[in-house]
Amino acid sequence: MPDSPSSTPRPPVGRLRKRIWIALCLLLTLVITTAGVWTGFALWFQLTAPMQIKVAAIVFLALAMLVAVRAPWQRRQRRWKPVLWFALFFAGVLGWWSTFKPSHDRVWADDVARLLHIDVDGSKVRLTNVRNFDWRSETDYTVRWENREYDLDHLVTADLVLSYWMGPAIAHTLVSFGFDDGRYLTFSVEIRKEKGENFSALGGFFRKFETVLVASDERDIVRVRTNVRGEDVYFYRLQVEPATLRKLFIGYAGEARKLEEAPAFYNTLTSNCTTIVFDLARAINPQLPLDYRLLASGYLAEYAYDVGGLTPGFDYATLQARGRITGRALAAGNDPRFSELVRAGIPGVSPLK
Known part of the structure; x- marks a missing residue:
């Protein structure tokens, strides 16, 4: 007897959850990477500091971004901690960014x-x-x-x-x-x-x-x-x-x-x-x-x-x-x-x- 439409096999719940989890991790990876790249350019163009400090800040940012990107893919407790620390760091950068205001009072060409x-x-x-x-x-x-x-x-x-x-x-x-x-x-x-x-x-x-x-x-x-x-x-x-x-x-x-x-x-x-x-x-x-x-x-x-x-x-x-x-x-x-x-x-x- 042919299967009825209601008997069509469906993916197990566990498999569906895994696919959703992978999609969310990919989205989070994209968001963290985009935020990290933007922050790197912001530091490069706007951080007023000697070149050594500027480079050190960008290297630190790159390492923090890599750790945050890896964290959701790992099976261990407290996997979200690096992501939260990166989010706090990025929020701080946005606060710093908001302090930049255009001005008419500079030494112009x-x-x-x-x-x-x-x-x-x-x-x-x-x-x-x-x-x-x-x-x-x-x-x-x-x-x-x-x-x-x-x-x-x-x-x-x-x-x-x-x-x-x-x-x-x-x-x-x-x-x-x-x-x-x-x-x-x-x-x-x-x-x-x-x-x-x-x-x-x-x-x-x-x-x-x-x-x-x-x-x-x-x-x-x-x-x-x-x-x-x-x-x-x-x-x-x-x-x-x-x-x-x-x-x-x-x-x-x-x-x-x-x-x-x-x-x-x-x-x-x-x-x-x-x-x-x-x-x-x-x-x-x-x-x-x-x-x-x-x-x-x-x-x-x-x-x-x-x-x-x-x-x-x-x-x-x-x-x-x-x-x-x-x-x-x-x-x-x-x-x-x-x-x-x-x-x-x-x-x-x-x-x-």
């Missing part, structure tokens, strides 16, 4: 020493601390901060600027606004380095840097990348309605005001040069889709092309090839017509006169 201030009165905007350095090398430059005024009724263009410094997937993102009198103003969200400090992408995950919004002349902020740092820079003319251009510019004014009122940490993943551009754009158009290219910023222009944000009538390969301004920037040098010369041949830009 010259190029990020001043905070941008923007006053908006109708269509008139006045900017204080616009950067216009004359760069001869990374360490040889003339410091120049300016006050400027613009009329948003004369704002006519915006260009997406991507500066590549570490392979095709990573680029620094800038937005440059053009006015009908031929002037350009570029906004860039950057880390606010202290004197002698260098950028670290990993450090950007661990409260190593504050955020600063820089408004700058293109002969400063673009030319320093192409002509001094040897970065590869691309311009893409954005397809944006005049009303949207104004909203985007005012959005940057709002960001400047927020940073003035409350300093903020830079985060490599969630609060960087690309995410802030997307946040401003999405505030204008909430339908903009999320996309991996918002994290892999080197592909941001391709994303903008796919959502219809670049000059129409050209394929992306053409926009990219004709948007590469590195050679033109090197040839232009410090020419007063730098902005006009580097845009020669870019789709959507009027030809040189």
Whole structure:
């Protein structure tokens, strides 16, 4: 007589419990390992101590993590003791971590020493601390901060600027606004380095840097990348309605005001040069889709092309090839017509006169 459905063999209770136990141990191993790795990086980037002490602390952490990971898999009494000790240690680290607060009061590098201030009165905007350095090398430059005024009724263009410094997937993102009198103003969200400090992408995950919004002349902020740092820079003319251009510019004014009122940490993943551009754009158009290219910023222009944000009538390969301004920037040098010369041949830009 065939077995009834109710007589189908089931795994013994003991076997089921064992599988659940193994799954829980695997989950606990993952949690402990993740917490340990995060703590190691936090100690490396934020522990203020001689290198020997820093290394010793990380070695101690690694040993504690290994003991805690092994403990649940062992058949002995008090197996949870190492796990509890590790949990207490990690709680202490989180308490220490919470003491780190962003600040405006540090000894800043010259190029990020001043905070941008923007006053908006109708269509008139006045900017204080616009950067216009004359760069001869990374360490040889003339410091120049300016006050400027613009009329948003004369704002006519915006260009997406991507500066590549570490392979095709990573680029620094800038937005440059053009006015009908031929002037350009570029906004860039950057880390606010202290004197002698260098950028670290990993450090950007661990409260190593504050955020600063820089408004700058293109002969400063673009030319320093192409002509001094040897970065590869691309311009893409954005397809944006005049009303949207104004909203985007005012959005940057709002960001400047927020940073003035409350300093903020830079985060490599969630609060960087690309995410802030997307946040401003999405505030204008909430339908903009999320996309991996918002994290892999080197592909941001391709994303903008796919959502219809670049000059129409050209394929992306053409926009990219004709948007590469590195050679033109090197040839232009410090020419007063730098902005006009580097845009020669870019789709959507009027030809040189």
